[in-house]
Amino acid sequence: MINLLTIPFFLCLLFLQKPVLSNIKDEISIKMIVNNCASCHLENNHSDLIPSFFEIEKEVFIKQMIDFQTINDDSIMHRITKVLNLEDIRALADYYYEKK
Amino acid sequence: MKKNKINLNKRRFIKTLGISFLSFPFLKGVRANYRPKVVIIGGGFGGGSCLAHLQKFSNQFDIFLVEKNKYYYTCPYSNSVVGGFRSLKDNKFSLNNLKYNDVKLIYNEVKFIDSEKKIIKFSNNESLNYDWLVVSPGIDFKWDDIEGYNIETNKSLPHGWNGADAKIILDKVNSLEDNSTILLSAPDYPYRCPPAPYERASLIAYNLKKRGMRFKIIILDSKDSFTKKKLFLKAWNELYPDSFEWISRSQGGKVTKLDYKNKSLITETGQKFKGEFINIIPNQKKKNLFLNDNDNDWLEVNPSTFELRNHKSVHAVGDCINAGDMPKSAFSANSQAKVCAENLKNIILDKEILNPVFFNTCYSFASPNYVFSISSWYRVNKFDDKIVSLGTTESNINDNKLQRNVEVEHSKGWYQTITKEVFG
Numbered sequence A: 001m002i003n004l005l006t007i008p009f010f011l012c013l014l015f016l017q018k019p020v021l022s023n024i025k026d027e028i029s030i031k032m033i034v035n036n037c038a039s040c041h042l043e044n045n046h047s048d049l050i051p052s053f054f055e056i057e058k059e060v061f062i063k064q065m066i067d068f069q070t071i072n073d074d075s076i077m078h079r080i081t082k083v084l085n086l087e088d089i090r091a092l093a094d095y096y097y098e099k100k
Numbered sequence B: 001m002k003k004n005k006i007n008l009n010k011r012r013f014i015k016t017l018g019i020s021f022l023s024f025p026f027l028k029g030v031r032a033n034y035r036p037k038v039v040i041i042g043g044g045f046g047g048g049s050c051l052a053h054l055q056k057f058s059n060q061f062d063i064f065l066v067e068k069n070k071y072y073y074t075c076p077y078s079n080s081v082v083g084g085f086r087s088l089k090d091n092k093f094s095l096n097n098l099k100y101n102d103v104k105l106i107y108n109e110v111k112f113i114d115s116e117k118k119i120i121k122f123s124n125n126e127s128l129n130y131d132w133l134v135v136s137p138g139i140d141f142k143w144d145d146i147e148g149y150n151i152e153t154n155k156s157l158p159h160g161w162n163g164a165d166a167k168i169i170l171d172k173v174n175s176l177e178d179n180s181t182i183l184l185s186a187p188d189y190p191y192r193c194p195p196a197p198y199e200r201a202s203l204i205a206y207n208l209k210k211r212g213m214r215f216k217i218i219i220l221d222s223k224d225s226f227t228k229k230k231l232f233l234k235a236w237n238e239l240y241p242d243s244f245e246w247i248s249r250s251q252g253g254k255v256t257k258l259d260y261k262n263k264s265l266i267t268e269t270g271q272k273f274k275g276e277f278i279n280i281i282p283n284q285k286k287k288n289l290f291l292n293d294n295d296n297d298w299l300e301v302n303p304s305t306f307e308l309r310n311h312k313s314v315h316a317v318g319d320c321i322n323a324g325d326m327p328k329s330a331f332s333a334n335s336q337a338k339v340c341a342e343n344l345k346n347i348i349l350d351k352e353i354l355n356p357v358f359f360n361t362c363y364s365f366a367s368p369n370y371v372f373s374i375s376s377w378y379r380v381n382k383f384d385d386k387i388v389s390l391g392t393t394e395s396n397i398n399d400n401k402l403q404r405n406v407e408v409e410h411s412k413g414w415y416q417t418i419t420k421e422v423f424g
């Protein structure tokens, strides 16, 4: 059954200038986001058709992510990153590059 | 402090702690030295992805994977086999290549699960007990929905809604003569891989066009719309002009009867369609493995832990569950399996249940160089009872050839990654 209370909530999200994945509901572990990135970007044995971000520098990663987000070309990376905010991107960068 | 949590919310934190405390008395002293036994049933995309994540804890749990088949043929890329530009053997994988220490692989067919006694019975009468169970056995078909179409007729008229039968469908397409009519019956929701019937139709068209044939493909649909409809219609118009007819349910597209002898399909409104090749993709439901289960088409789960609502200590992922807004796809099964593995581990080790986030992308081929996609992030709603989409997005309808080709590479890259993760 559709819960009526959730409808305005999600409609609002759709029309927000910058929907933010982590603000949508309560806390979310960065690990959970990273697990989804790993569907295409595995740390080891990554595909030769998909670039690995484990080989680039942290600041390059952050810039790339912001570029994906701001260049509205409907590419898959734009569609993926547009739900993140700068805080999320920095948290992702910290996760990947502090782990190294 | 290292920041690995975002926007921690006290209410949920306390609540999840409560859940994990109540649900797990196991490691609290009494049986501290006991190694919990986790069994996974199904070595496909859901079960295999779950194993890939859980095996990292094989020093703390005993892990078993049960699979009935020695080889797995992926459904993703099976339509490319039908299109005649990929070999079936490129979609064939074996769990034997997995290099996990401490994971026991059992090739056997599960007959039923008795979740009260926590025991799995196999077809050869052997059995296996468990402390925690994860099931991802995939789908079954509703054989009674179309008169004249059943398991028997499916032998000569296979649906091909598994990876292995793609070659049979290819052979049938290859045997068609010039000016053939192909009838494809598309199922009602929910079913495995929503765009795949339309991808299949596209790649049958590609195969026939490549061989210089004239043809007509009529899609008889049990629905009034379908995913990526605008993108498919545009592709058909550009690549295979005047070759497609899509008949929606309200236009009388729902097939109710197969007249096998006369190679015809009859629809809800009594219209009769005749074709040289008929591909019925039947309505679907969960593959049921439980001794005592309800008649629901799909398993109902807690969307944060994937524990079944009516079978304690049993978790389920992939096509067999009602995943709310998430479509039934290998990508979704993989995303759910990671959450399931993470939170099952947290339950067993008495740690905090993490608040999940999911992602799915479905790529579709209209020809070998023409791919487009649909994707969405998903969260659990605030009542903790349903996975909800945060808004789906699609490839741009006006993308040029180069952009469609970039998506070919992304699709292949995703396939390489997921199959490496699941099958080693």
Ligand SMILES: Cc1cc2nc3c(=O)[nH]c(=O)nc-3n(C[C@H](O)[C@H](O)[C@H](O)COP(=O)(O)OP(=O)(O)OC[C@H]3O[C@@H](n4cnc5c(N)ncnc54)[C@H](O)[C@@H]3O)c2cc1C
Pocket: B041, B042, B043, B044, B045, B046, B047, B066, B067, B068, B069, B072, B074, B075, B076, B077, B078, B079, B108, B109, B110, B111, B136, B137, B138, B139, B160, B161, B162, B192, B193, B196, B287, B289, B317, B318, B319, B320, B328, B329, B330, B331, B332, B333, B361, B362, B363
């Ligand atoms: C034509 C087609 C194209 C598709 N393309 C895509 C795509 O491009 N992208 C995408 O993301 N998804 C795609 N899919 C969907 C994808 O294949 C499924 O969503 C995915 O396989 C679901 O994974 P699962 O683990 O639930 O089931 P499965 O992958 O089917 O795995 C189930 C496993 O359980 C085993 N099993 C079943 N019963 C028993 C038993 N009794 N005992 C022991 N073992 C058992 C089976 O042998 C099997 O190995 C496509 C599907 C089709 C039909």
